Amino acid sequence: MRREGALADLGSWQPTRCSLALAMDVIGTKSAFLLLREAIYGTTRFDDFVRRVGITEAVAAGRLKELVEAGILAKQPYREPGQRTRSEYVLTEKGEALFPAMLALIQWGDEYLQPDGGPVEFVADETEAEVRVDVRTDQGDRVGLDGLRLRRR
Amino acid sequence: MRREGALADLGSWQPTRCSLALAMDVIGTKSAFLLLREAIYGTTRFDDFVRRVGITEAVAAGRLKELVEAGILAKQPYREPGQRTRSEYVLTEKGEALFPAMLALIQWGDEYLQPDGGPVEFVADETEAEVRVDVRTDQGDRVGLDGLRLRRR
DNA sequence: CCGTATCCACAACGATACTG
DNA sequence: CAGTATCGTTGTGGATACGG
Numbered sequence: 001m002r003r004e005g006a007l008a009d010l011g012s013w014q015p016t017r018c019s020l021a022l023a024m025d026v027i028g029t030k031s032a033f034l035l036l037r038e039a040i041y042g043t044t045r046f047d048d049f050v051r052r053v054g055i056t057e058a059v060a061a062g063r064l065k066e067l068v069e070a071g072i073l074a075k076q077p078y079r080e081p082g083q084r085t086r087s088e089y090v091l092t093e094k095g096e097a098l099f100p101a102m103l104a105l106i107q108w109g110d111e112y113l114q115p116d117g118g119p120v121e122f123v124a125d126e127t128e129a130e131v132r133v134d135v136r137t138d139q140g141d142r143v144g145l146d147g148l149r150l151r152r153r
Numbered sequence: 154m155r156r157e158g159a160l161a162d163l164g165s166w167q168p169t170r171c172s173l174a175l176a177m178d179v180i181g182t183k184s185a186f187l188l189l190r191e192a193i194y195g196t197t198r199f200d201d202f203v204r205r206v207g208i209t210e211a212v213a214a215g216r217l218k219e220l221v222e223a224g225i226l227a228k229q230p231y232r233e234p235g236q237r238t239r240s241e242y243v244l245t246e247k248g249e250a251l252f253p254a255m256l257a258l259i260q261w262g263d264e265y266l267q268p269d270g271g272p273v274e275f276v277a278d279e280t281e282a283e284v285r286v287d288v289r290t291d292q293g294d295r296v297g298l299d300g301l302r303l304r305r306r
Numbered sequence: 307c308c309g310t311a312t313c314c315a316c317a318a319c320g321a322t323a324c325t326g
Numbered sequence: 327c328a329g330t331a332t333c334g335t336t337g338t339g340g341a342t343a344c345g346g
Contacts, residue, residue, distance in 0.1 A: 019262025019271045020190045020255065024183040026266070029338065030174075033181070037173045041303060046308050059339055061309060086307065091298075094265050099298050100288050101261055102173065104254035109172025112247050113179070117306060118172045125300045129290040135253050137282040140293070145244075145252050147278045150194060153270060182318065199328050209320055214329060216318095239327065 026070045027098070031055050031063045033105075039073060039095065040102055044088035064089055072098070104133045179223045180251070184208050184216045186258075192226060192248065193255055197241035217242055225251070257286045 027033060034053045043049055050060045067073040072095040079085045103122065110118030122131045136142050180186060187206045196202055203213045220226040225248035232238045256275065263271035275284045289295050 017267075017272045018187075018190070019259045019267055021183075021187060022266040023258050023262040024186055028183040028186070030177040030181040031339075033177055034171075034174060037171070040298065050308095056340055056342095057309065058311080058341095062338095084307085087309090096298050097261055097265060100286055101254060101257035103288060104257045104286065105176050106172045108250055108254055109176040112250060113175040114170075114172055119170045120303050120305055122301045123304045124290050124294075124296060125302055127290065127292070128304075129292055131288050131290050131296055131301060133253055133257065133286060133288045135256060135284055135286045137277050137280065137284050139280070139282055141277075143277060143284055145193065145249050148275045148284060149278055150273050151276045151281075152273055184319075203328095209322090210329065211321095211331080212319055237327085240329095 027067075027072070029063070031059055032067065033102075035060070035063055035067065036072070036095070036098055037102055037106070039089065039091050040099055044090055046087065046089070049089070067095075071095075100133050103131075107133060180220075180225070182216070184212050185220065186255075188213070188216055188220065189225070189248070189251055190255055190259070192242065192244050193252055197243055199240065199242070202242070220248075224248075253286050256284075260286060 027036065031053065034055070035049055038049055038052050041052075043052060046057075046060065046064070049055075049064065050057055053060070055063075064073065064075075068075050068089070071092055073089045074092050076088055076090060077085050078088055106118060123129060124131060134142050135144070180189065184206065187208070188202055191202055191205050194205075196205060199210075199213065199217070202208075202217065203210055206213070208216075217226065217228075221228050221242070224245055226242045227245050229241055229243060230238050231241055259271060276282060277284060287295050288297070
């Protein structure tokens, strides 16, 4: 694979326009990633985020506020019958769209950082089929880094 | 989707065993992500990493060393005919395995953070077909966060 | 249950200068 | 080309205490 040549062909590269750099400006901290993992796992309550992620309330409050401002989480008041009003943080569509990225990182960790694979996996609700993330062409063929090149849009 | 219930069913949760937390301990900085993006784009030389990522030499040197120690990059001396010996940083198999995660983040940024989509895209070398990353069951059906649940391994 | 307020430690990063 | 050295600033996060 001659990706370097392919990149050079693209000419001058604008780091500020890179989508990954923009993404990391929004979610580029460990705590943000772990909060998002929890949100994907279904956690919605402040207290659960704090306990399950293992961060302090101050950090959780700050990060959650940033994620809400970024439109990734929505903070909604709700009231169970007979209870007082509480807050919950739920993923927006923008937030749910991060699921492939999160799952890809979890999968990578399962495979290369865990001695015996990861502790949990996602399965389809009915069929129990395990779900995985991978890279495919629009024809549906799975592809790796070899055999790819960059194209300017 | 009742993921919260599904998670609660899993009982006590060990944050330290989470693959995402382990992954973030290794690549959990903005500069690490951007260096990996460059490596995936085909960059191999110190100087190019510094210029294209837009970080200082000190940061690049430190991060690259960590990525080498983590087994994600390999530092190799090489010599072009008639030139002096240089160093290059190439992705190991472990490093290449991060491609789906990186592409997923880039895709997310393209879609939600860029006004007109991202500046570049990956295409298959021969067919020119655009490649994308998504989540599927092992039967090949694309699935979203709804309709999934967690299962303990 | 859902946070805020302070203080502190350290990690991450930029700027600059310098070396083989 | 491929780094190292030093300095200063900001970001990130832990600990603790406190309030609606």
